Amino acid sequence: MGPIAFYAPLKSPHHPVPSGERQMARNLMQLLTRDGVVPQLVSELRSFDKHGDGAVQAALLAQAEAEIPTLIAKGRAEGWALWATYHSYYKAPDLLGPTVSAALGIPYVSFEATRANKRLGGPWDAFEKKAQAACDAADVLFHFTGRDAVALRGHLKVGQQLVHLPPFLAQENLPTQAEPDASTLLVAGMMRKGDKLASYSIIAEALGHLTGDWQVEIAGDGPCRAEVEALMAPYGGRVRFLGQLDAREMAQAYERARVFFWPGVNEAFGMVYLEAQAHGVPVVAQDRPGVRDVVAAEGLVADPTPDALAAALLTVLNDDETHRQRAQEARDLVQNHHLLTAARQTVWEVLNPLMKET
16 A cells, blocks of 8 residues: 655644644644554645735645646655645645646545635635635545534535544543642643634633632743733733743643633634643633534533633632542543544544555
8 A cells, every 4th residue: 555645735744833733734644654654745835825815825826736747746656545635724725635636546535624605705715716626526524523514514525425533632542640739720822813812811801800829821922922921911920921832841731730721712623622631631611613522511611701711710720529520521531532543443444445446
């Protein structure tokens, strides 16, 4: 069986900036590794247009067209058996995989592809059409969340498979369970404008409703660091900024945490939720689409007010039995649904027969 070609149009697994997007791309490459054969990252083309600029899209389309013949030749020479793309959507569609896989006569599969009809006719019209064409070309569409499945299911072609793959950590076993000795809330998120800064604003409001002895550690950095520091300024020494952490440092932060707090404004799902829960750190988050696919139900707060979020935090911080139960529920959730073993079984049950047909 030949090698798998892997491509991530939004963010390469080699991208220098840490994020859940980059981590999931790396996780998928590990998932697709079998019998010592590692998937090949076949392109670093980042087809990302943040602002809906027609000229940017045209330039990226031209770059893709220029790269396609080289990829086809490489695929023939190396005997690629399958093309796998991670996260094709209207801002960063897969401009390579459908054409290359068709030319090579190999299966094309897509992880976390999305359709957004509301983008047709607008500034991302050309890219949304490419994203939908990529969905149409896929032999298998693996979706991470229920929200994505809804849009995909209504447009399935004859013979296409739509398969639920819960988001997963690239590990076989749970890490050591956290045993915090203080009332520490852990926050982790990039500091940038938009949804991330909105989550930080919600956190700052909720902290104002907390009582008792507590402190916050914030892992993350970014261009809006000053804005986040200003939001947290009223809480003085209770807030400690950790900066950008590597995997080992992040694991140490989970071990100190009594609760993980991240509202999750417009999160696709959020890898940090899985990481925290794997360590036995209960999560408090707003009950939002995507977030509810990866967070234990008791950690979801339907009422978005700062009062309600603070009340949920205080329950975990102050009640030892609740904390114990929630920590175990969190670990059970990850153990049963979100580790590499379960993900491998789901994916390879689909890919094995597909690859044997070629």
